[in-house]
Amino acid sequence: MNAANEMSSSFTAVSENEAFARVAVAAFVLPLNPTMEELTEIKTIVSEAVTNAIIHGYGERRGIIYLHCKIIGDRMELVIEDHGVGIEDVDLVRQPLYTSRPDLERSGMGFTIMESFVDEIEVDSAVNRGTRLRFVKYIRTPQSAARYEV
Amino acid sequence: MNAANEMSSSFTAVSENEAFARVAVAAFVLPLNPTMEELTEIKTIVSEAVTNAIIHGYGERRGIIYLHCKIIGDRMELVIEDHGVGIEDVDLVRQPLYTSRPDLERSGMGFTIMESFVDEIEVDSAVNRGTRLRFVKYIRTPQSAARYEV
Amino acid sequence: MRVQVDRRHRGSILVASLAGELDHHAAQAVRITLDQELAGQHGIRLILDLSGVTFMDSSGLGVILGRYKKIRDSGGEMAIAGASRSIDRLLEMSGLHKIVRMYPNCEVAVVALKEVVK
Amino acid sequence: MRVQVDRRHRGSILVASLAGELDHHAAQAVRITLDQELAGQHGIRLILDLSGVTFMDSSGLGVILGRYKKIRDSGGEMAIAGASRSIDRLLEMSGLHKIVRMYPNCEVAVVALKEVVK
Ligand SMILES: Nc1ncnc2c1ncn2[C@@H]1O[C@H](COP(=O)(O)OP(=O)(O)O)[C@@H](O)[C@H]1O
Numbered sequence: 301m302n303a304a305n306e307m308s309s310s311f312t313a314v315s316e317n318e319a320f321a322r323v324a325v326a327a328f329v330l331p332l333n334p335t336m337e338e339l340t341e342i343k344t345i346v347s348e349a350v351t352n353a354i355i356h357g358y359g360e361r362r363g364i365i366y367l368h369c370k371i372i373g374d375r376m377e378l379v380i381e382d383h384g385v386g387i388e389d390v391d392l393v394r395q396p397l398y399t400s401r402p403d404l405e406r407s408g409m410g411f412t413i414m415e416s417f418v419d420e421i422e423v424d425s426a427v428n429r430g431t432r433l434r435f436v437k438y439i440r441t442p443q444s445a446a447r448y449e450v
Numbered sequence: 451m452n453a454a455n456e457m458s459s460s461f462t463a464v465s466e467n468e469a470f471a472r473v474a475v476a477a478f479v480l481p482l483n484p485t486m487e488e489l490t491e492i493k494t495i496v497s498e499a500v501t502n503a504i505i506h507g508y509g510e511r512r513g514i515i516y517l518h519c520k521i522i523g524d525r526m527e528l529v530i531e532d533h534g535v536g537i538e539d540v541d542l543v544r545q546p547l548y549t550s551r552p553d554l555e556r557s558g559m560g561f562t563i564m565e566s567f568v569d570e571i572e573v574d575s576a577v578n579r580g581t582r583l584r585f586v587k588y589i590r591t592p593q594s595a596a597r598y599e600v
Numbered sequence: 601m602r603v604q605v606d607r608r609h610r611g612s613i614l615v616a617s618l619a620g621e622l623d624h625h626a627a628q629a630v631r632i633t634l635d636q637e638l639a640g641q642h643g644i645r646l647i648l649d650l651s652g653v654t655f656m657d658s659s660g661l662g663v664i665l666g667r668y669k670k671i672r673d674s675g676g677e678m679a680i681a682g683a684s685r686s687i688d689r690l691l692e693m694s695g696l697h698k699i700v701r702m703y704p705n706c707e708v709a710v711v712a713l714k715e716v717v718k
Numbered sequence: 719m720r721v722q723v724d725r726r727h728r729g730s731i732l733v734a735s736l737a738g739e740l741d742h743h744a745a746q747a748v749r750i751t752l753d754q755e756l757a758g759q760h761g762i763r764l765i766l767d768l769s770g771v772t773f774m775d776s777s778g779l780g781v782i783l784g785r786y787k788k789i790r791d792s793g794g795e796m797a798i799a800g801a802s803r804s805i806d807r808l809l810e811m812s813g814l815h816k817i818v819r820m821y822p823n824c825e826v827a828v829v830a831l832k833e834v835v836k
């Protein structure tokens with residue numbers, strides 16, 4: 301696996317697909333032999349970003365979520381994108397505990413968790429255009445195998 | 451889930467991704483509560499079609515495999531496509547035990563297995579253009595839950 | 601997600617055991633199930649047993665915090681039991697572990713909660 | 719995919735236990751591992767223990783059929799043990815279950831294979 305291995309996926313923005321997205325990305329990175337902890341972190345990032353696209357990005361509207369994952373060596377690049385309402389003030393929403401939807405019992409911890417589970421994060425968003433999150437994470441323990449079978 | 455739930459994916463045609471494709475489709479159909487047997491059948495179809503795209507469609511070349519899955523009610527539609535060498539005589543290759551690559555110890559059972567695990571199968575192929583398999587499968591047992599967690 | 605609610609010690613302590621993946625998709629059903637138990641009760645003591653939870657994200661934090669506030673506002677007590685290492689990490693990040701009592705497992709939580717309210 | 723090869727009864731019977739998913743990706747490594755054991759051996763008796771195989775497709779059929787032919791051509795015997803219901807279905811579709819001896823588990827296969835070759 302010297303050349304890049306790439307995977308793209310797009311899917312309906314419904315909550316049933318949160319688990320699908322987590323499992324798909326986890327299965328894609330499995331050949332890198334991530335530890336259980338790394339795998340949990342990756343699934344959590346995907347879950348946070350996809351959930352945000354569904355709840356905040358599209359809300360009541362139906363829409364499509366775009367996911368791209370690329371592996372080169374021990375480096376994973378992950379992009380999760382929606383074409384929803386977008387974010388007006390990115391600095392504001394990235395603050396721990398900030399949520400625009402306390403009525404939905406959101407914890408406001410999504411961005412904080414995503415930031416702490418990756419090596420790099422980039423947020424691109426434009427009002428009424430949508431939001432694009434780009435993550436870089438290094439799978440630092442190619443030796444220790446976590447084996448999952450689904 | 452009255453409206454359709456759809457998922458598309460495209461990924462590098464390398465054998466590491468056979469497991470990814472199986473798991474991704476299985477995770478996507480899981481909200482339908484398929485039985486273990488139905489889930490195994492679905493994974494097997496995906497595995498056969500993706501493996502064929504890698505071995506026969508692209509061979510030594512690198513390429514991309516396209517996958518599309520749509521769920522409406524208890525009906526699953528699945529398309530798996532490559533832009534590889536294509537098939538000259540579709541009727542010939544669909545025969546049980548026929549393989550063009552006995553040198554690779556292929557069993558020639560891929561098409562036979564796919565046919566017996568789905569309700570409908572459609573093979574579209576053109577030489578030097580590629581191959582497109584379209585399957586329809588009904589998940590007949592929405593009641594009996596098979597629970598997987600990855 | 602499966603949610604099972606047991607009444608222990610003559611109904612004075614409720615144990616709600618969650619099993620499966622506690623994400624946004626599961627959150628709504630969990631919320632409804634738990635709130636049915638809490639409705640109209642004052643001074644309730646609830647142990648959230650998370651030992652069967654195989655995945656949780658910030659949507660789970662929201663559900664837990666929401667129940668905590670309700671119970672606190674009605675003069676009750678809530679504790680968390682059996683959180684895995686990765687769930688523990690999320691609880692810590694959110695500051696929840698500072699306000700909610702945490703116990704390694706259900707049995708310990710039951711004993712401790714009886715002491716607390718005596 | 720893990721492959722473990724054990725020698726039983728003073729080396730007269732080989733038991734190769736496969737575990738994991740036997741697809742095209744795993745096939746090459748399984749083939750190489752098994753062929754190393756078979757190399758230069760005549761009249762070998764091999765039991766393929768599939769009880770640990772959680773998924774198999776037609777690539778697995780190819781590997782099994784390939785080993786069967788090699789062993790038969792060198793005057794040996796091959797048997798399959800512990801195939802799950804879904805693997806059994808594939809073996810049946812391919813006609814393999816008519817030419818390869820099949821046993822519910824390894825122990826039964828060992829006993830049976832000793833009888834066969836006596
Ligand atoms: N994809 C998105 N589209 C629009 N707004 C978003 C998106 N993702 C996040 N936001 C905004 O950022 C805020 C903080 O997000 P987050 O930290 O994940 O917390 P929460 O989801 O609990 O509100 C959200 O409340 C929302 O206002």
Ligand SMILES: Nc1ncnc2c1ncn2[C@@H]1O[C@H](COP(=O)(O)OP(=O)(O)O)[C@@H](O)[C@H]1O
Pocket residue numbers: 498502503506507508532534535536537543544548549550551556557558559560561562581776
């Ligand atoms: N995607 C494809 N592109 C080109 N040829 C294909 C493709 N899929 C199948 N074939 C042809 O059909 C034959 C039979 O396929 P199959 O029944 O799956 O058996 P096997 O893969 O074991 O050869 C293959 O040997 C190959 O010649």
